[in-house]
Amino acid sequence: MDAGNILTPMSLLGTQLCHYDDIPDPGSKGLIVEHQNVLTRVLVVKKDRQVYAYENSCPHTRGALDWVPDRFLDEDANYIMCANHGALFQIKDGLCIYGPCKNQHLRALACTVQDQIIHLLL
Numbered sequence: 001m002d003a004g005n006i007l008t009p010m011s012l013l014g015t016q017l018c019h020y021d022d023i024p025d026p027g028s029k030g031l032i033v034e035h036q037n038v039l040t041r042v043l044v045v046k047k048d049r050q051v052y053a054y055e056n057s058c059p060h061t062r063g064a065l066d067w068v069p070d071r072f073l074d075e076d077a078n079y080i081m082c083a084n085h086g087a088l089f090q091i092k093d094g095l096c097i098y099g100p101c102k103n104q105h106l107r108a109l110a111c112t113v114q115d116q117i118i119h120l121l122l
């Protein structure tokens with residue numbers, strides 16, 4: 001997995017993840033965030049101008065969901081898809097609706113957009 005540089009909290013708004021326009025709509029991005037000496041793999045999805053963040057950890061095996069950097073969505077960009085065994089998760093709430101971890105959730109992470117910058121609120 002190539003998640004780029006490790007990001008650390010920089011302001012009261014938490015960790016600056018990336019510019020809003022860095023992610024296509026629909027699209028996704030993978031990042032690694034350090035908070036209190038703990039590294040967390042993060043995936044960010046933009047769809048219909050809304051931004052969602054989840055821990056990049058599949059409930060099935062706790063492995064990362066992506067097999068290509070920044071690719072987390074299915075072909076139609078309707079679901080987050082785990083590359084390992086094909087589980088599908090709703091973008092809006094991380095609920096798995098298909099696959100070996102059906103009815104489990106991705107761990108949602110609070111985020112906000114301020115001045116066109118996506119912040120993770122850790």
Ligand code: FES
Pocket residue numbers: 058059060061062063082083084085086087099100101
């Ligand atoms: S690791 Fe995600 S579906 Fe198996």
